[in-house]
Amino acid sequence: MPADLAVIGLGPYGLPLAQAAVAAGIPTLGYATGPEAGSLSPAELRRMLSGGFRTTTDPAGLGRVRTVVICAPTPRGADGALDLGQVEAAARALAVRLRARTTVILESPVPPGTTEEILLPLLEQGSGMRAGRDFHLAYSPSRIDPGNRDFTPANTPKVIGGLTPACTESAAAFYARLTDKVVRARGPREAETVQLLETNFRHVNIALVNEMAVMCHELGVDLWDVIRCAETKPFGFQAFRPGPGVGGHGVPQDLTAHAGRTLRMVELAQQVNNRMPRYVVQRAAALLNEHGKSARGARVLLLGVTYKADVADQQATSAQEIAIRLMELGASVSYHDPHVPSWNVLDRPIPRADSFYEAAADADLTILLQQHRTYDMQGLSVKAQLLLDTRGATPTGAAHRL
Known part of the structure; x- marks a missing residue:
């Protein structure tokens, strides 16, 4: 044919x-x-x-x-x-x-x-x-x-x-x-600029809510409850949720290359989003310290290392930088992801947990990076010794949220 x-x-x-x-x-x-x-x-x-x-x-x-x-x-x-x-x-x-x-x-x-x-x-x-x-x-x-x-x-x-x-x-x-x-x-130019606007819209709004997450943690405010309430507004608001970083193939464009113009808002959004992996590791180290443990030698389990839930794609995933920063602190890093049978960071294989329940129970700290459908958040929050939830997926009060 x-x-x-x-x-x-x-x-x-x-x-x-x-x-x-x-x-x-x-x-x-x-x-x-x-x-x-x-x-x-x-x-x-x-x-x-x-x-x-x-x-x-x-x-x-x-x-x-x-x-x-x-x-x-x-x-x-x-x-x-x-x-x-x-x-x-x-x-x-x-x-x-x-x-x-x-x-x-x-x-x-x-x-x-x-x-x-x-x-x-x-x-x-x-x-x-x-x-x-x-x-x-x-x-x-x-x-x-x-x-x-x-x-x-x-x-x-x-x-x-x-x-x-x-x-x-x-x-x-x-x-x-x-x-x-x-x-x-x-x-064609208008159609090309549609793509520019749609991609940058996502990155700018994620940056806003990521910055809100950092601020709300410092103020002792439950951002996830704020979002839950705000999204009831039927006009003028679209809910975005924070996370450990922004991955995927939709690259934000702060420069329209041929014109040499800078979109300052997008440039700032990139800076905010690029800081999130570092912030997650800072929160992880602080949590360990609060529970009498040091990041050096701590067993840290990363759950979900793809850039998006329920896909195998690892394009620009924040999990890479988070793993690197944890290892630089001396932590022993392992991972679980139903979509990723093997995972290398800096050309080094990262141990894969067969059962995330057992691994979470054994780890000093479990960090939920991606909420795949197969993850039982209620069961995970019970099994984990210490759980940092970067996706707001666990029941209220069951884990430390981003």
Whole structure:
């Protein structure tokens, strides 16, 4: 069965898109751009293969489809800016094989202006065709929430901004096969800036509540009760909850690189969120001290080392820095996570507990970093000698909360 769609990049953005496309009956070709962070269970892979999905490392297949979506990762570079190298490589691989009337859509997180200033000239120079005349070009921000069972590609609106009105409508026709609602932006820059706003909104609000957590602890105020009450307000408020840090693939952008402008609020939010792993370790050491124990030689169990509950992804997880800082204090660190069979920190394997109940009972301190569904918070609070809950998941009074 010939593919109708090619997804370039099978990481956290491309793989969910490919799954949604196959589920919608679209024969899909997956083209990997490098080591991918996405993963499939054997059952999911079987379903996709039976639905017409196949992968390739041969770029020749990119010239045989009607729609190409670029989902290449854009990690932070050494200078803190998004590294667009894989997006550019994907564009070059596609350009020499691009056919007339193909619809090309970029979904990778990029600074505003990337579609027109970087992707467009690469595609036009490599293909000898003109975007908006010979082929369609558009941007659509990826809206992926791993582990969220309430919001799927089908019921999550898709924003699209095309180079021309015809480009927008061509991209809209494709996404209408996947989602119930398509939202048309004025153009690619507006669509790119939607992604910028959505990502930064999350990071800024998490930073606010993280800073509130530190302040409330110093004041003796139960922040979790504050949030519980505040979220009853039916307007003007959205509840965010503190945690040991902010992980995931949605990189906050304090610079719109091409314009050289700084979003000061985002820059400050990054500083606040980046301090949280250190704060968690400070709280851990203080708790041990209050109970007559030193961090040096203490047995510390970390529960949940992924960046988000009920997923296996460890991208930018705060657990890494927390483990490093604990080990620097001389603590003996172990972990439990149902989604992570093995875990290395600084190239050293961290011992994995078989039973988190028994491990919590044996540990001098247990730190809940991620609340996976399989964790029984009531039972854990009873078993643990000393429990620091960074997620507010335990019953009130059953543990020390962040």
